[in-house]
Amino acid sequence: MRITFCQGVLAVAIAINLLILFYISRLQQRVLHRHRDHPHPSAHQPRGLLRSGVTVLIREFEDFENYVPDVVRLFVKHKPELPVVVAADRLPYPPMVLPSTPNIQVVVLKPSPDQPAHISRPETYVKTEYVALVPDGVRVDSASQLERMLEEFKASQAQVQMVAAPVQSLAPLQCLNLKVNLKEWTADYTAAPPSSKVCAALKGEAVVLLRTRDLFNLSMPLAKPLLTSLFIQASLRGWVVRLLDVSFSALHQPLLTSSHNQWKADNLAKANRLQLFRDFGIKRVVLEDGKEQWFGCSKETPRCFGTIRDDTPEYLYQNRWTPPCCLRALRETAKYVIGILEASGVRYWLEGGTLLGAARHQDIIPWDYDVDLGVYLEDIPNCELLRSADSGSIVDEKGFVWEKAIEGDFYRVQYSERNHLHVDLWPFYPKNGVMTKDTWMDHRQDIEFPEHFLKPLVPIPFAGFLAMAPNDYWSFLELKFGEGVVENPEYPNPAVKSMEKGK
Numbered sequence: 001m002r003i004t005f006c007q008g009v010l011a012v013a014i015a016i017n018l019l020i021l022f023y024i025s026r027l028q029q030r031v032l033h034r035h036r037d038h039p040h041p042s043a044h045q046p047r048g049l050l051r052s053g054v055t056v057l058i059r060e061f062e063d064f065e066n067y068v069p070d071v072v073r074l075f076v077k078h079k080p081e082l083p084v085v086v087a088a089d090r091l092p093y094p095p096m097v098l099p100s101t102p103n104i105q106v107v108v109l110k111p112s113p114d115q116p117a118h119i120s121r122p123e124t125y126v127k128t129e130y131v132a133l134v135p136d137g138v139r140v141d142s143a144s145q146l147e148r149m150l151e152e153f154k155a156s157q158a159q160v161q162m163v164a165a166p167v168q169s170l171a172p173l174q175c176l177n178l179k180v181n182l183k184e185w186t187a188d189y190t191a192a193p194p195s196s197k198v199c200a201a202l203k204g205e206a207v208v209l210l211r212t213r214d215l216f217n218l219s220m221p222l223a224k225p226l227l228t229s230l231f232i233q234a235s236l237r238g239w240v241v242r243l244l245d246v247s248f249s250a251l252h253q254p255l256l257t258s259s260h261n262q263w264k265a266d267n268l269a270k271a272n273r274l275q276l277f278r279d280f281g282i283k284r285v286v287l288e289d290g291k292e293q294w295f296g297c298s299k300e301t302p303r304c305f306g307t308i309r310d311d312t313p314e315y316l317y318q319n320r321w322t323p324p325c326c327l328r329a330l331r332e333t334a335k336y337v338i339g340i341l342e343a344s345g346v347r348y349w350l351e352g353g354t355l356l357g358a359a360r361h362q363d364i365i366p367w368d369y370d371v372d373l374g375v376y377l378e379d380i381p382n383c384e385l386l387r388s389a390d391s392g393s394i395v396d397e398k399g400f401v402w403e404k405a406i407e408g409d410f411y412r413v414q415y416s417e418r419n420h421l422h423v424d425l426w427p428f429y430p431k432n433g434v435m436t437k438d439t440w441m442d443h444r445q446d447i448e449f450p451e452h453f454l455k456p457l458v459p460i461p462f463a464g465f466l467a468m469a470p471n472d473y474w475s476f477l478e479l480k481f482g483e484g485v486v487e488n489p490e491y492p493n494p495a496v497k498s499m500e501k502g503k
Helices: 005-037 069-077 144-155 213-215 226-236 259-280 324-344 352-361 376-381 384-389 473-481
Strands: 051-056 084-088 102-108 128-135 162-169 175-183 185-192 201-202 206-213 241-243 248-251 284-286 292-294 349-352 370-377 401-404 411-414 422-431 434-436 459-460 465-470
Touching: 051 069, 051 144, 069 084, 128 144, 128 213, 128 226, 144 162, 144 206, 144 422, 162 459, 175 226, 201 226, 201 241, 206 213, 206 226, 226 259, 292 324, 324 349, 324 411, 324 422, 324 465, 349 352, 349 459, 352 370, 352 459, 352 473, 370 376, 376 384, 376 422, 376 465, 465 473
Parallel strands: 051 084, 051 128, 084 102, 162 241, 162 248, 185 284, 349 465, 370 422
Antiparallel strands: 128 206, 162 206, 175 185, 175 201, 284 292, 349 370, 401 411, 411 422, 422 434, 459 465
């Protein structure tokens, strides 16, 4: 049969199309196999499918000077297939020169608007059951160091959630006890006995090994300072760490080679620590030597909470009590004001919830937000600062602000011009044997009372000093608040936030 020209062109076109389809099919198969062999980071593996082994995760280092490439090369030298993840807040600069192998990944934790979310999530890249947190400048001498750590961890998994190997440096690794009380915004470190091998936290450089799922189930798994962050979150979960006999050495000592770089690193460490405690809501840290560090408000900053609504400060809705920095400021202000009143001959007494705190705790109620004092109206002229406050706000030589309250006929002393934590002074006067005043608030306890409670006034321990209180203050409080008020604590407005019901 004779084939025409048009038929021949058609046959050639069909053949070319078949070849193209064949090529595309083969290409798709290759891509599919490549994807199966090297899945995209977004393909999260179920936890049960994590492969056995350890991933080295390097998180804490300085861009301007570090030994991360050396650390990575040493690990890979002893175990070429070892997966390594370097996690940085931003793309390191100067650029790191790392071995170019598929098992080494640099993860930039800062999300980029042109990238999918999983790109900046380090858990996407960790495919092993365990992870070792490795500090900068660690020298690995053999493949057996991580293997020994893993063996010891597996042997003690029923007792501990982490194991640690010290990095031999100038400061030995120290075992610490740690109690974190978020309700009171406090982290309390104490030294563990020298022989302790199991503890809640560590001080010093260490390689820490734990389960991958445990690390990435933490709310902030890679927050810096890394070990501080890790152990605070671990303490809240009741985890402990075992200190092993395995150890690593340091590549260089000291790690940073110039005083300028050390200065930069120290400032960054302070900033990271400050930000960490802000993020965790920790405002007071007690160190193992008993010294205290404060991360809350001061005279130079606004107070830690906003305007009070329904007698219920915002921190109660967070299931927290008054920040300790605020309690400290209130104690300081109360002691100062009471000292001025006593020196001026102004009769005063602890009032309302402040007296209730003294009766219960010999201190301010742990969730209170101000201090209330009653004063005799006729004694006000004895105090120059109170007299002056009638004409306008006065900042005294200590930085406290004395003023007439805009809400009515009473006085307020603020901690500072910026920090409005305060002591309120309520002027009462006797009328037919009853103490009364001209400004009343819509509070249950704001009522008249017999003057005999003030004759005489009696000293009572309060906030670390002695203050004056009504005699028979127990009956005084039950008159104001109701029977059983001292023995049965409750938040200021139980209808809004109840202590008993935890609402």
